[in-house]
Amino acid sequence: MTIPTENSHSQNHATNKLLDGPKGTRFVQTVRGILNPLYYLDSNYQRYGDFFTSKFSNFPPQVIISNPLAIQEIFTADSKLFESGTGNQIALPLVGSNSLLLLDGDRHLQQRKLLMPPFHGERMKAYGQIICNTTEKVINNWTPGNSVIAQSTMQEISLEVILHAVFGLSEGERYQQIQQLITNMFSLFSNPLSATFLFIKSLQQDLGAWSPWGGFVRQRQRLDELLYQEIRDRKTQSEPLGEDILSLLISASDEAGQPMSDVELRDELMTILFAGHETTATALAWALYWIHYIPEVREKLLQELNSINVENCEPAEISKLPYLNAVCCETLRIYPILFFTFPRLLQAPMQLMGYNIPQGMILSTCIYLVHHRPDIYPEPKRFKPERFLERQFSPYEYLPFGGGNRRCIGAAFAMFEMKLVLAKVLSRYSLELAENRPVLPVRRGLTMAPAGGVRLVVKSRI
Ligand code: HEM
Numbered sequence: 001m002t003i004p005t006e007n008s009h010s011q012n013h014a015t016n017k018l019l020d021g022p023k024g025t026r027f028v029q030t031v032r033g034i035l036n037p038l039y040y041l042d043s044n045y046q047r048y049g050d051f052f053t054s055k056f057s058n059f060p061p062q063v064i065i066s067n068p069l070a071i072q073e074i075f076t077a078d079s080k081l082f083e084s085g086t087g088n089q090i091a092l093p094l095v096g097s098n099s100l101l102l103l104d105g106d107r108h109l110q111q112r113k114l115l116m117p118p119f120h121g122e123r124m125k126a127y128g129q130i131i132c133n134t135t136e137k138v139i140n141n142w143t144p145g146n147s148v149i150a151q152s153t154m155q156e157i158s159l160e161v162i163l164h165a166v167f168g169l170s171e172g173e174r175y176q177q178i179q180q181l182i183t184n185m186f187s188l189f190s191n192p193l194s195a196t197f198l199f200i201k202s203l204q205q206d207l208g209a210w211s212p213w214g215g216f217v218r219q220r221q222r223l224d225e226l227l228y229q230e231i232r233d234r235k236t237q238s239e240p241l242g243e244d245i246l247s248l249l250i251s252a253s254d255e256a257g258q259p260m261s262d263v264e265l266r267d268e269l270m271t272i273l274f275a276g277h278e279t280t281a282t283a284l285a286w287a288l289y290w291i292h293y294i295p296e297v298r299e300k301l302l303q304e305l306n307s308i309n310v311e312n313c314e315p316a317e318i319s320k321l322p323y324l325n326a327v328c329c330e331t332l333r334i335y336p337i338l339f340f341t342f343p344r345l346l347q348a349p350m351q352l353m354g355y356n357i358p359q360g361m362i363l364s365t366c367i368y369l370v371h372h373r374p375d376i377y378p379e380p381k382r383f384k385p386e387r388f389l390e391r392q393f394s395p396y397e398y399l400p401f402g403g404g405n406r407r408c409i410g411a412a413f414a415m416f417e418m419k420l421v422l423a424k425v426l427s428r429y430s431l432e433l434a435e436n437r438p439v440l441p442v443r444r445g446l447t448m449a450p451a452g453g454v455r456l457v458v459k460s461r462i
Helices: 026-035 037-046 068-076 085-095 106-113 122-139 148-167 173-190 213-235 245-251 262-293 295-306 316-321 322-334 369-371 411-428
Strands: 052-055 062-065 147-149 344-346 350-354 356-359 360-366 429-433 441-444 448-450 455-461
Touching: 026 037, 026 068, 026 411, 037 369, 037 441, 062 147, 062 455, 068 173, 068 350, 068 360, 085 173, 085 213, 085 262, 106 262, 106 455, 122 148, 122 316, 122 411, 147 148, 148 173, 148 245, 148 360, 148 411, 148 448, 173 213, 173 262, 213 245, 245 262, 262 295, 262 411, 262 429, 295 322, 295 411, 316 411, 350 441
Parallel strands: 062 360
Antiparallel strands: 052 062, 147 455, 344 360, 350 356, 429 455, 441 448
């Protein structure tokens, strides 16, 4: 693993360096950042380097950081120095105030400890079969000559996988209703127009079932009723609890022996659905785009997949394939699904790489800019999976899942799902892009997704 000790832009001087950044007003910077995030980030990096200040509407002033040494300091610093919950408030109406996303300090640590075990080691094996079966079910009706939108199909798969893994359910009326309500509510987040009421508090007025906020609140009420029914039924069932995430969380208890309350369970279930569903689907849509955009990548991948029996092998065998792993890593490098880690709001002044950063400022680690540093990734704008076969990157150079005390708890789950879904799709169908042109990321809910969703034409069934 290598971390650059010095770089072209920032050097670790003992003297105080002055923070600098674009001069536009908050409004101008917000508009620029939203309309053309790649240009905003790339041009400011060129001009100011790997530390620059930025002002966005509704946010305290922030420093955008893409220096691996600084990121190492942030990820390894005492977590009490930062607060992230306040910066994630936009998710509150969906996930509730007990969500991991909104907590800080001891409560955050405590909930994290309860939530992590279902996403590790042995548990992952059980999810492998769910992922393979769901993918087969969803893609089974693809017919040659037709086209599919990768983003929506992958979303269908990832929602079904996560619902199945979370609730241990894949059918039945309650499950169908939960699936429908979640699809409706999350699509509000993905659509920039309907999502405005989430950003602007004064629009959060219940003016009846047909008003945007009124409709959202009613759907959430109905979903909560179903979730609480499921939690109650699960707690009182006579047969032993299953291996799904809800069952594991019901049986979990904190250091004081306290189990999670029903409200905590509900909020964390929504958190997992919210954080895990669209992110994984978007990553898969990007992977399908790159694989079909660069013929050599597809050929190499097919060769590797043909070396095992994808239809009948153990999911773990697929997840160990080196080129498939490199393709997934490169997909998450070139356009990270989240361009930034969660904001870290400084609770005390911090000395970072010679900069004196005042309390109240946000440290924003820019995953996209780190992943595009030419000193770490030569030819950074080129999709080149081989770079992940040639060398290893430190967690401060490659960070699609963030890091430190907020590192994504679903990272292993998401990587596993990406590999299995891609292996199943590619070994079942021959596909091609409907339009062979470069695709850029656009904002979609929390994620940076491929514009147009990636239309693929089904050429033949293999
Ligand atoms: C490709 C898919 C995914 C990507 C790129 C991704 C990325 C991220 C990133 C960048 C963070 C913020 C980390 C930080 O601030 O340092 C995060 C946090 C989180 N992710 Fe993921 N994620 C993905 C999938 C998932 C899945 C599948 C789940 C759950 C099943 C999940 C659950 C979470 C949770 C609960 C957090 C909050 C952690 C905390 O606040 O302590 N994510 N994710």
